[in-house]
Amino acid sequence: MLSEVQDIFRDVLDNEDIILAYETYSDDIDEWDSLTHIQLVVAIEKHFHIKFTSKEITSWANVGEMLDCILNK
């Protein structure tokens, strides 16, 4: 699943060099800001056919917590 989410990040952020890890934080990726975060959430919801809540997305500290949230859907 990490590689699928990585592909989404690369597509949405238009950067093929992005390499995600569980410990990746938004500060680690220049293009990951509040506006692109919206597009990442929308793209992940669409790809995995899931819906997040606002509480869930604000609780994510890093990519690992995002992946845990996807897995629990």
Add this chain to the structure above:
Amino acid sequence: MLYQDFVDSSQYLEYTYCITQDVFDAFQKLSQDLNPLHTDANFAKRMGFPDRVMYGNILNAFVSHFVGMVLPTQNVVILTQDIQFRKPVFMGDTILLKSEIQDTSEAVEIVNFKLKFYRTTNAEKSQLVASGHVQVGLLHPQQ
């Protein structure tokens, strides 16, 4: 406005626009696009069109108005927008813009609208001239 109220009151909306000389002039001044397809009827005819082709991006300007002024709240911002032009539009055309919600994301409070533009100049026969999407985010006043 709460997100769910915004979604509930925006399911299906429509607004009618006219491509007038004033609209054309304002868009030309803004864009500085003087391509003869838009300014020279003879050139347009040589290219196979019956008359000057209006700037397609006038329709995008209509989307700007639609989002900013027709949606049930002004606390909105356009996040993404796309449009596919299917038929040329001409001076004097009346364009009916219809929107319906295609998908939503409550977590980030965005709504993706499917847009369809119909030429209704001939009241008996409307024609789809363009379609597209606009993704709108709901804003909240900062405390």
